[in-house]
Amino acid sequence: MSVLVDVEGETVRRDFSSEAWEGPPEGALGWWRCVAGGPAAPTQQRSPSDVLLDLFDAWSPGAADQTGQPDARYVAAMLLVRRRVFRADDAQEDPAVLTVECPRRSETYQVPVNVPDETRAGEIEALIDAALNPEQTPG
Numbered sequence: 001m002s003v004l005v006d007v008e009g010e011t012v013r014r015d016f017s018s019e020a021w022e023g024p025p026e027g028a029l030g031w032w033r034c035v036a037g038g039p040a041a042p043t044q045q046r047s048p049s050d051v052l053l054d055l056f057d058a059w060s061p062g063a064a065d066q067t068g069q070p071d072a073r074y075v076a077a078m079l080l081v082r083r084r085v086f087r088a089d090d091a092q093e094d095p096a097v098l099t100v101e102c103p104r105r106s107e108t109y110q111v112p113v114n115v116p117d118e119t120r121a122g123e124i125e126a127l128i129d130a131a132l133n134p135e136q137t138p139g
Contacts, residue, residue, distance in 0.1 A: 003031040049085045051131050052076050053102075071116040072124045074098065077109070079128070 001021040003014050005028055015034075024031045059073035077100055080086040086109075089099035098111045116124055 001031060002034050004029040048132050049080065049083050052080050052083070052128070053085065053105075055128065055131055056080060069124075070112055070114040071120055072127065074111055074114045075116065075121070075124050076128070077111045 001016045001018065003016070003024050004011055005014060005025060006012075011029060056073060056076040059069040059076060061070070077086060077098060080102075081088050081100060085104060086100040086102050089101065089108075092099045096113050098113055099108065100111060101108045
């Protein structure tokens, strides 16, 4: 149990085990039951860049679990360039293809330029946001 009390004009929190709790002390400002567990297992959180790389792969044509989403893949590539995970080839000859290099993977990718319309851009943003923040995804 936890309780807030006033000690010489300062609000102080005091915590009690359930065995030691005898009720709130006189003049308590508030009290509540809380559950204290053992040490929390460390959660391994993936970096946003790793998540974007996974999405980039998943949205490729012929990906095992996707049908290919060229507009979403283009957006992911642009975000990876912005994050400096990919480097855009400044000397590319075809304006319809974005050539990017991923030093981390020692790979070069040819990504068709496929700018989504406003509605689709919102959908892609929601997909990326859900991948980056899975704990906030309703479900």
